Amino acid sequence: MRALKAILVASAMLPATYAGAADLEVTHWWTSGGEAAAVKELAKAFDATGNKWIDGAIAGSGGTARPIMISRITGGDPMGATQFNHGRQAEELAQSGLMRDLTAVAEKEKWKDIIKPASLLDSCTINGKIYCAPVNIHSWQWLWLSNAAFKTAGVAVPKNWNEFVAAAPALEKAGIIPLAIGGQPWQSTGAFNVLMIAISGKDVFQKVFADKDAKVAAGPEIAKVFKAADDARRMSKGSNVQDWNQATNMVITGKAGGQIMGDWAQGEFALANQKAGVDYTCLPGLGVNEVISTDGDAFYFPLLKDAEKSKAQEVLASTIVSPGVQVAFNLKKGSLPIRGDIDLAAANDCMKKGLEILAKGNVVRSTNQLMSADSQKQLEDLFSEFFAKPAMTPDAAQKRFAEIIAAAD
Amino acid sequence: MSTRATASAQPGIGAGSGSSSSSGSRAATRRPNQLFRNLNSKIASIPMILVAVCVFLGGTLWTVVYSFTNSKLLPRSSFVGLDQYYRLWDAPRWVISIQNLAIYGVLSLIFSLAIGFLLAALMDQKIRFENTFRTIFLYPFALSFIVTGLVWQWILNPEYGVQSIVRSLGWSTFTFDPLYDSSIVIYGVLIAGLWQGTGLVMCLMLAGLRGIDEDIWKASRVDGIPMWRTYLFIVIPMMRPVFITTLVIIASGIVKVYDLVVAQTSGGPGIASEVPAKYVYDYMFQAQNLGQGFAASTMMLLTVAIIVVPWAYLEFGGKKRG
Numbered sequence: 001m002r003a004l005k006a007i008l009v010a011s012a013m014l015p016a017t018y019a020g021a022a023d024l025e026v027t028h029w030w031t032s033g034g035e036a037a038a039v040k041e042l043a044k045a046f047d048a049t050g051n052k053w054i055d056g057a058i059a060g061s062g063g064t065a066r067p068i069m070i071s072r073i074t075g076g077d078p079m080g081a082t083q084f085n086h087g088r089q090a091e092e093l094a095q096s097g098l099m100r101d102l103t104a105v106a107e108k109e110k111w112k113d114i115i116k117p118a119s120l121l122d123s124c125t126i127n128g129k130i131y132c133a134p135v136n137i138h139s140w141q142w143l144w145l146s147n148a149a150f151k152t153a154g155v156a157v158p159k160n161w162n163e164f165v166a167a168a169p170a171l172e173k174a175g176i177i178p179l180a181i182g183g184q185p186w187q188s189t190g191a192f193n194v195l196m197i198a199i200s201g202k203d204v205f206q207k208v209f210a211d212k213d214a215k216v217a218a219g220p221e222i223a224k225v226f227k228a229a230d231d232a233r234r235m236s237k238g239s240n241v242q243d244w245n246q247a248t249n250m251v252i253t254g255k256a257g258g259q260i261m262g263d264w265a266q267g268e269f270a271l272a273n274q275k276a277g278v279d280y281t282c283l284p285g286l287g288v289n290e291v292i293s294t295d296g297d298a299f300y301f302p303l304l305k306d307a308e309k310s311k312a313q314e315v316l317a318s319t320i321v322s323p324g325v326q327v328a329f330n331l332k333k334g335s336l337p338i339r340g341d342i343d344l345a346a347a348n349d350c351m352k353k354g355l356e357i358l359a360k361g362n363v364v365r366s367t368n369q370l371m372s373a374d375s376q377k378q379l380e381d382l383f384s385e386f387f388a389k390p391a392m393t394p395d396a397a398q399k400r401f402a403e404i405i406a407a408a409d
Numbered sequence: 410m411s412t413r414a415t416a417s418a419q420p421g422i423g424a425g426s427g428s429s430s431s432s433g434s435r436a437a438t439r440r441p442n443q444l445f446r447n448l449n450s451k452i453a454s455i456p457m458i459l460v461a462v463c464v465f466l467g468g469t470l471w472t473v474v475y476s477f478t479n480s481k482l483l484p485r486s487s488f489v490g491l492d493q494y495y496r497l498w499d500a501p502r503w504v505i506s507i508q509n510l511a512i513y514g515v516l517s518l519i520f521s522l523a524i525g526f527l528l529a530a531l532m533d534q535k536i537r538f539e540n541t542f543r544t545i546f547l548y549p550f551a552l553s554f555i556v557t558g559l560v561w562q563w564i565l566n567p568e569y570g571v572q573s574i575v576r577s578l579g580w581s582t583f584t585f586d587p588l589y590d591s592s593i594v595i596y597g598v599l600i601a602g603l604w605q606g607t608g609l610v611m612c613l614m615l616a617g618l619r620g621i622d623e624d625i626w627k628a629s630r631v632d633g634i635p636m637w638r639t640y641l642f643i644v645i646p647m648m649r650p651v652f653i654t655t656l657v658i659i660a661s662g663i664v665k666v667y668d669l670v671v672a673q674t675s676g677g678p679g680i681a682s683e684v685p686a687k688y689v690y691d692y693m694f695q696a697q698n699l700g701q702g703f704a705a706s707t708m709m710l711l712t713v714a715i716i717v718v719p720w721a722y723l724e725f726g727g728k729k730r731g
Contacts, residue, residue: 067694074483092482092697183677240567240589242675374481377696381502381680388679389591400501407496 024080034267078302160287266334525610558672617651
């Protein structure tokens with residue numbers, strides 16, 4: 001009798017544990033300290049559902065990782081799920097039917113109502129179908145300043161970009177590089193876009209990147225931005241590092257005065273046990289124009305033949321959006337959550353500033369959402385040349401900028 | 410490593426003296442029907458021929474055809490004429506890439522041949538520990554370009570490398586940071602490339618020198634010709650086949666240079682050390698613009714063809730074999 005019961009229980013349990021359990025390989029490019037800590041939270045939550053997260057981290061930032069991911073998907077060796085920046089990076093993959101349609105999951109869990117701002121879900125939507133699960137909001141528009149560096153130089157910590165430019169000579173005199181910019185092309189491009197929103201405002205940004213208005217791109221407003229970029233170029237001279245987290249590390253250690261970098265830099269400060277307001281200062285919108293972009297990461301799910309794995313994909317998608325994971329993940333990562341209905345009481349000062357701006361609705365769509373990968377690559381070529389070559393005049397660079405915008409799609 | 414180098418050098422010594430007798434015996438046993446001669450080996454090479462035709466030729470043609478389309482992430486056949494080529498030659502990055510390849514190519518050809526020959530000639534003076542020296546010079550060739558690039562990135566890094574060593578010796582204003590100076594960065598890459606490749610050139614040259622008959626040296630010594638003139642006017646012209654082999658090996662290495670740049674500078678600072686192969690990769694995969702990448706790779710093929718075809722015609726087409 002007892003043996004029979006045991007067998008019955010066992011047979012009932014077997015399918016229960018087996019049904020939804022699958023190993024899912026997840027590829028991403030989160031490899032810096034803060035990022036890796038955040039990924040662990042995701043993996044932990046997914047493993048708790050009975051499935052197994054197989055980590056497929058690809059080092060070397062998105063520019064290196066995306067080609068590998070795309071060639072695996074187009075080459076017929078898809079992973080279970082993969083990170084992309086939500087926007088147009090996976091557009092063509094979805095259009096050609098290589099990605100999984102998540103509309104059913106999204107409707108069941110009412111993503112339309114909970115995901116704020118709505119533009120996040122719009123970026124996941126192609127031809128009326130939802131193809132990705134947004135995981136966080138990242139905004140580029142932050143200036144990170146090292147309080148220690150300014151103390152060494154004997155000047156007050158600046159409150160906006162202009163004060164920062166004015167303080168640069170004092171920093172240089174103290175042997176500190178005023179502005180750290182890593183050598184990877186996306187960093188100088190990002191810094192320029194941040195300067196654009198801060199100096200010429202949201203409308204000009206929209207006109208240039210959303211409407212692709214070449215006249216505005218060649219106009220006086222953008223000329224001012226190029227002037228500022230020229231300042232930034234001068235201030236960043238000598239920051240001989242490649243990766244963004246190395247540049248952030250220069251700020252953390254006080255070797256550099258500041259860095260224009262997205263809010264993911266915050267994870268590095270947190271990892272180094274630095275406190276916002278005490279050890280470092282953050283200025284959203286460079287302290288000039290408090291607008292943030294809704295950049296960020298999302299998970300896309302390639303179409304798989306395996307039914308078990310497909311089921312696990314759905315589980316992962318809803319895990320990512322669930323409130324608990326959103327809090328745990330975003331606190332570690334230093335990014336903002338994708339839903340407005342959760343409490344981030346544990347958030348630090350900088351994140352609270354970001355949440356406030358988000359709540360006020362001072363947001364723009366990011367260049368990843370507005371521009372194709374091709375046009376962005378051309379801009380990256382332009383800005384990496386501009387920032388590395390002092391001989392290139394702002395006027396000449398602006399002329400090429402306008403040409404790229406005119407030809408952009 | 411040293412034994413392999415020795416082994417590869419030895420057959421070179423024998424090859425020169427033995428070749429005339431073997432070709433004579435081959436002529437005597439020649440049969441009329443050429444098609445069925447060595448049938449087994451012909452059948453055995455069919456897979457290789459198929460691969461060459463389908464993969465290399467087919468792939469090349471496919472690439473050229475699709476370079477006239479506006480393919481983005483995935484290939485599609487909507488033709489746009491020469492648009493991709495106009496855009497390519499308008500792109501400053503492509504023009505810089507071509508310039509860099511020209512500088513790197515010409516200098517690396519000249520220097521690796523010159524240094525390689527010089528080393529081989531020095532090695533040929535019946536010195537002691539020749540094996541050891543040969544191994545040392547050839548050793549860098551055993552490293553991949555990625556490792557080479559990283560090593561030289563560190564050596565040329567102003568904070569840890571040559572500059573900091575010289576400064577710590579007292580010359581506090583000494584500046585040597587080619588990898589962080591847009592105008593000379595390509596020479597920093599060149600140094601690494603030469604360091605890696607010269608050893609192989611040296612070995613090839615040494616094999617060539619060993620193939621020169623000892624009698625020629627004796628004759629020139631009897632005539633009282635100084636050693637450098639013997640090398641320049643007698644030995645080098647006799648080594649023509651070796652030079653051609655070396656030239657082909659170096660040239661193919663130059664055109665495809667990619668990993669060295671990626672590891673050493675990632676094209677930086679800015680776009681100052683970009684090369685064509687990197688443009689192809691970046692536009693095909695990062696920019697998701699296959700059409701542009703195909704156009705760039707077709708241009709690379711065209712450049713090689715422009716150089717190689719007339720040369721091959723002169724080299725092989727001139728003397729028709731009866």
